[in-house]
Amino acid sequence: MRLKIPLIIFIFWFETFLFAAEAGMPQLDSEYWFSQSFWLVLIFLVLYLSLSKFFIPKIKNNLDDRENRINENLDEAKEFSELAEKKNLEYIKEMSNAKKDVTKIISESKKQLDKNINQKKIEFDKELEKEINKAEKEILDLKKGSKEKVNKIAEEVSSKIIENLTGEKLNDSSIKASVEEISKNRIGKYL
DSSP, X not given: OXXXXXXXXXXXXXXXXXXXHHHTOXXXXXXXXXXXXXXXXXXXXXXXXXXXXXXXXXXXXXHHHHHHHHHHHHHHHHHHHXXXXXXXXXXXXXXXXXXXXXXXXXXXHHHHHHHHHXXXXXXXXXXXXXXXXXXXXXXXXXXXXXXXXXXXXXXXXXXXXXXXXXXXXXXHHHHHHHHHXXXXXXXXHHO
16 A cells, blocks of 8 residues: 555656646646645545544444443343243243142142041931931830820720720720730731
8 A cells, every 4th residue: 555655646746748737737737746745645644644543443442342242232131041041940840849739739638628528427427327226216215105105095995985885884904904915916016
């Protein structure tokens, strides 16, 4: 690059027969070439130095900062992604454990409920058995009492019937003996 600029200046410096110079363009007149070359080199040198020393380093620093920030953000996003994945795996594991616990609790509750039902059933069967025995005892007591009452009623009714039919009153002991004999034979079947 450094060789090209002086070469271009040299070519323009010694060139006297340019078409534009003859037409009256002062930029192409060889007498102004040195001053034009001087200002051209000076302006490009100032531009080059200002760009290379001030502007390009600032732009490069900004680009480097931006690249570093982007890399940091990507690293941070990757960390968050890994953290989210870990949390998701922990969540899935917790849900699995919770499902197992719920299944276990339901199973234990069902077993406990079955046990309580069986216990209540046994207690109910015992209580029912007691009530049945009590009812049977009451029925037996009623049978015994009713046999005596039936015999007594039968004696009274028989005595009244015989008295009304014959007009005579019979002996209570003979009626009682007859009723007891008949009740032993007939009522025993039903009571």
